[in-house]
Amino acid sequence: MSAPPATAVTTRGLVKRFGTTTAVDGVDLEVRTGELVVLLGLSGSGKSTLLRCLNGLHPVTAGEVVVDTVAVHRARPAELRRLRTDVGFVFQQFNLIGRLTCLENVLIGALGRVRGPRYGLLTWSARHKREALAHLDRIGLADQADQRADTLSGGQQQRVALARTLMQGPRLLLADEPVASLDPENAGTVMDLLLRVCREDRLTVVCTLHQVDLALGWAHRLVGLRGGRKVLDRTADGVSRAEVMEVYRRLETATGMAVA
Numbered sequence: 001m002s003a004p005p006a007t008a009v010t011t012r013g014l015v016k017r018f019g020t021t022t023a024v025d026g027v028d029l030e031v032r033t034g035e036l037v038v039l040l041g042l043s044g045s046g047k048s049t050l051l052r053c054l055n056g057l058h059p060v061t062a063g064e065v066v067v068d069t070v071a072v073h074r075a076r077p078a079e080l081r082r083l084r085t086d087v088g089f090v091f092q093q094f095n096l097i098g099r100l101t102c103l104e105n106v107l108i109g110a111l112g113r114v115r116g117p118r119y120g121l122l123t124w125s126a127r128h129k130r131e132a133l134a135h136l137d138r139i140g141l142a143d144q145a146d147q148r149a150d151t152l153s154g155g156q157q158q159r160v161a162l163a164r165t166l167m168q169g170p171r172l173l174l175a176d177e178p179v180a181s182l183d184p185e186n187a188g189t190v191m192d193l194l195l196r197v198c199r200e201d202r203l204t205v206v207c208t209l210h211q212v213d214l215a216l217g218w219a220h221r222l223v224g225l226r227g228g229r230k231v232l233d234r235t236a237d238g239v240s241r242a243e244v245m246e247v248y249r250r251l252e253t254a255t256g257m258a259v260a
């Protein structure tokens with residue numbers, strides 16, 4: 001891809017329905033290149049669905065999604081496959097292959113960039129191995145390169161998962177509750193790393209979180225969803241906690257009952 005445009009992600013009137021459930025309801029969003037945007041909202045407010053619409057994991061029902069210069073909402077399967085090598089995805093559950101070493105797991109991130117399959121460490125070039133080691137070094141786990149992934153702590157596994165995603169060479173990184181299963185210290189370490197790749201690589205990060213304090217501490221911008229609609233879109237600078245907590249105000253139904 002050529003030089004990235006200043007806007008990394010644009011959605012216009014994005015709607016995603018599952019049967020009769022409207023998960024995302026007319027969301028307009030602009031994410032600038034190099035920004036760390038956190039999506040907040042109650043469980044079921046549409047955060048994960050919105051994230052998955054950005055790389056075409058969920059086809060959209062209506063509206064537009066543009067990532068870099070790719071119109072995701074009308075992309076053909078081959079175009080979507082190409083896009084997904086430019087868009088990394090970090091999941092809550094790490095999804096490492098436990099019996100493989102950390103280095104082998106990170107190398108998997110490069111599969112989209114090489115021709116043909118790879119079976120084991122010996123089939124990777126020295127250049128790829130050096131690159132994978134450099135990513136492990138960056139996340140502070142170079143000395144664990146030869147250790148089986150399933151022997152690491154949750155926090156360490158999530159860092160390896162991040163290194164694997166960086167190995168992909170993405171421009172956009174989508175992270176779906178990347179710290180939900182981590183203790184506060186490890187959660188902070190992972191958020192630090194996400195912010196660092198934003199700053200140093202000008203990588204754009206869109207991340208869902210449940211912890212408002214982490215969002216306030218690390219995000220450049222906060223986007224709040226309620227019932228699939230965008231109800232907050234503010235730079236984190238100067239935003240008050242009370243303002244953010246409004247996102248979590250329960251929806252009032254016609255009968256006065258509170259629902260999420």
Ligand SMILES: Nc1ncnc2c1ncn2[C@@H]1O[C@H](COP(=O)(O)OP(=O)(O)OP(=O)(O)O)[C@@H](O)[C@H]1O
Binds near residue numbers: 018021041045049
């Ligand atoms: N694959 C699916 N099929 C049917 N309904 C879905 C599907 N994925 C999400 N939904 C529904 O869409 C709505 C939004 O869900 P989504 O997972 O995006 O919310 P969320 O804000 O990410 O929630 P959480 O914080 O619990 O992960 C919910 O009502 C959910 O049940």
